[in-house]
Amino acid sequence: MEIPYTVTARPDTGLWNAKVGIWLFLASEVMLFGGLFSSYIFLRLGADYPWPMHELGVLLGFINTIILIASSVFVVYAWVALKMRQWRRFQFWMALVLLCAGGFLVIKSFEYRGKFAHYHARLSDDSIVSGHLDHDLGKKAKSILFDASHVVLNASSGSHFFLKYLENRDDIRFTAGGEELDLDRAWFANVKDGLRLRTKADQLAADGKQAAADKIYQRLEEDYKVLDLFDGSGQLKVALSQPGKFVVPRSKVLDWTDDTLNFTRALSTTLEGKLESAVLKLEIDELDLREYLRRDDPRERAVADAEIFKHFDDEADGTKLLADFNHHRDPKVEAWEEAVSEWKAKNPDKVYEEKPFHDFERVYLKDLHADTHEGEVHAASGGGAHEDHPTVTIPFEEVEFFSNFGPRKNPFYAIYFTMTGLHGLHVLGGMLVLGYFMVRGRRLYLKNPEHMANRVEVGGLFWHFVDLVWIFLFPIFYLM
Amino acid sequence: MSTAAIADSHAADHGHDDHDHHEAGFWRKYFFSTDHKMIGMQYGYTALFFLAFGFYLMLCMRWSIAFPGEQLPWYLRLFLVDKFVSNGVMDGGLYNMFGAMHGTIMVFLGIVPLGFAAFGNYVTPLQIGAIDMAFPRLNMASFWCFFIGGIMMLGSFFMPSGAAQVGWTNYSPLATTAQLDYPSVFWTGQTMWLLSMVFIITSSLLGAVNFIATIINLRAKGLTWMRLPFFVWAMMVTGFLLLLAFPPLEVAAIMQLMDRLAYSSFFVPQGLLIDGQPFNVSGGGSPLLYQHLFWFLAHPEVYVLLLPAIAIVAEVIPANTRKPLWGYRSMVYGVLVLGFLSFIVWAHHMYMTGMGAWVSAFFQTTTVLISVPSVILLTCLLISLWGGSIRFTVPMLWATAFLPMFGIGGLTGLPLAFNLIDLHLHDTYYVIGHFHYVVAPGVLFGLFAGIYHWFPKQTGRQMNTFLGHLHFWPSLVGMNMLFAPMMVQGIAGFHRRWYDGGLSFPLTTEKPLFEAGTFFSKIFANGEVITLRDLNILMTYGAGVLALAQIPFIINFFGSQVFGKKTHSDNPWKATTFDWATPTPPPHGNFTSEPVAYKGPYEYSVPGDSDDFSPQWEPTKKEDSKPEEEPALV
Amino acid sequence: MADSPEELQKHMKTYTIVGITLILFTFITVGVAEFAKTGSFALDVAIGLLIATFKAGLVAFIFMHLNHEKPMIYRILVFTLFFAAGGMVLFILALKDPISL
């Protein structure tokens, strides 16, 4: 008993099973990427901020397009080779396909790495800086450094996760109430179990079931003595045997003062001690002061007003569009340059001194819509100090929002990473399948070459589809 | 190409499938089986478990609604560890968790797997005379994806955060920002919900590909499109709904995952505050986008729930009226149109999101249009009863009850279609009543009909009729006690997500339903006034009746597999479709000889025939017409 | 589908030509987008998408053999494309037609 039509076509439909299957699968893939493209359009048309354009390096995307197209051609070559019953030739073309696919993924990963290494911060005055983390400091450049003498733990919501950020964990002993504590996952779990038991016992006692309650109380006495260390509000202050050097990413910190630091509610722990530093250190390659200027400089306003108001009769319309304009405008470059240079002439030192940054020599005033970020290039060159990039030190209080050029930066990057990431996964999947055919397909080929050719046709259809998707991805992300 | 050549190439390419030929081992047979019948049963048992579990969650919720602030009774608390209720009272958070999981489990892990995957898998290949699905191993993969998704969904209860809490629709930005206060956002219920949805969706996609390919390519000789049983048509349309509607939800799930794990802002608008604090992401996304993506799936999804049930009813009714299905052709076209239209009505769930008049009008129109094919299906089934010599077997009881119950569900949908009326009814108990009438007494009744109908084929034994009645009648009563009052409350403005059943909104909920001293108040409340909120108690009792009514079913279902009366025929209902042509239970490979179809699927009581049924596989006696060599398509 | 080896060989040539055309059009896409802006953003986008669609069409019709497929496949794809495009259009309409009070 065999399932019919695995190799030869059913006469009335003219199709073999896998052919129907792959086209159905591709139909669902069309809906998948259709949904993603729809989302892209939806996000872009609905954006109430300037949609980032021309921010991705075109060259790498361009090369990748060519690579994928070439691989698509090689796949059909490979299929024809099988049809002509030339196994070696099939393997040759397939190997080229895999080579292309591998190249595609490598290039893609370079692009990704560049984005992840590139940071951007919006300051409280709405100016924007972007650059790389200080090279010598690395991760510390975006962290808060804190020397803790005590840690305040929370019985109900605390966890051992804060220890991840303690640099000198091995040298430190924790003590409370004269006892040494072995703070780890089990310890916190124990505390929580005890707490739950106690609530239950209290409830039982309140219900008048004293005997049952007492039994639990006794167990608490025996196994959960640690609960007694916590004070009435469920807090426990633990001393550190020597100052604990904490390096906490800004995103894990709720707030801080000179002598305390609160982790986010997820970690729900407080450090006491001395704040070492709470600054963001960036090597800047771009500074965008327009938002800042727009607010402070009447000239800039004047430019805007002159440009925009003369088109309107109705003032209400004008006001609304001015707001739009302030968001979406691609400013006339000359007027802009002029305004800026006049403003700079008038306030030679304002940029340096009123702002929280100190020691950079050069300020790049760039258009938001200006050219490619050089992110890829930096990462690709494997680091090394960028002598020509000034370093800034910005107190975290001044930083409103801060992220690398990853999905967090804005929905453009989010959908860029989602779509190209999913596409990349498809490439990877295709590679695995085609690679399997190339390496392990010979047995089936010898037994039934037509079946093998069918398989390659199916794999090839998938591969072309992946190529087809990229043909759309390339222009919408890189070019427009 | 000659048949010999086909046979040759098959023999050649099946070396790798040789486990098909000898007795499979225990694991291969019951766990990693590629046999469509075993996979169907795996789906069925898993789905029944999930249905029971979802039902239990609902009982807890109903208790909290009827008796807010009171301890759950011991039999409900039996399954609750201290983690959830240390003092036995449900709070709002737990209610939300149970509510979200009730919906999710019932829809994605209960009804769809039972209707589409279990019945579809078991019956479709039999009815088209195929030896198995087109891609048996894909079929197995589909089940295991589903199973993993289900386990993850259940497992999420035991995470520090508990399971997801944001409703089965999982709307952002609430879903994006809920349960972020845990050390590991990955191990939270909300995140697990998304991951497990990705598995479930993948499973459904694989299943859909398999079903459609099977129906297109593996029909028996002579089984032309218009000779397909209606069930098969419905499965194919359902397959297309899943295939084309699920990917957008996968997109939504992936995006929400990105939002939660990579802090992107797909669904987070600018300037979102949480507890008065700015939410620390860039913003600039659109919550509306989530709703579009979700409902693009979820409206077709409701037809995925419905179609298998209506298809089962369409099989049960002719077999028990001994009469052809009335209007087979119009039903086929109806179901195709229904499938088509169901893709363009989704925004009727979003009338309240600020869509403008034009778009609302569009969706309102398509929504009203879609009730036409629904009505066609229902009417055909109703007319099929007319003039039949009806045998009220147990499956037939369920099938007949399906008709009015689904009717009520569908008719209550119509007012919702008009956006003016929906402004008032949206998110009230009316909506809950509407879709539960469709899904619970409607779809579930259809599925029960299917279980009683095909049980003899699968086990070779009949289910007990007395227990069947004991299952059916209280269920019918319980369902209506439970869902009819929802309409009343809904119109009065009861919101669908009150965990205290409206205790904190007395102006709405304490309005009298029956004044003091009137007839009903004398009977039920010692002459005191009965308020709208008091209906909650009635409904909760209804749920209780429903729960008790399932006990005979459980006994019957398992007991009859061992003690049931043996059937002495492969075709105990004297039905006409291919599923009854197989040995009982169908062996691996299903048919003992190659099935050939000679006629349409519902040839009952053919004038001039000696029997009152003439199966598809029997040549017509009058003229010995040969089967068509190469059946034509369409 | 090619029925004879000779035809298959001919197809090889077609594939090569199509491949080269695709690469050529990739150059054109970039060239147009970078150096030949029309001044109207909408027009630029339209041109870019048009070229992309043309390229995608080549891949679909030649490489994926959609120029001679069976009716069943066409039927499936027509519906799929309809729903994908319909969804897209309705998303946009819904976005661009907000309620105004």
Ligand code: HEM
């Ligand atoms: C006969 C035609 C039908 C019409 C005109 C209709 C109309 C509607 C409308 C307009 C809503 C949205 C109400 C609101 O949220 O304000 C709704 C909700 C719903 N309908 Fe229907 N419906 C029909 C049939 C069905 C069927 C057959 C099913 C399922 C098998 C179904 C399941 C649902 C569900 C699950 C919801 C609620 C979703 C939620 O908000 O959680 N409907 N229906």
Ligand SMILES: [Cu+2]
């Ligand atoms: Cu709907």
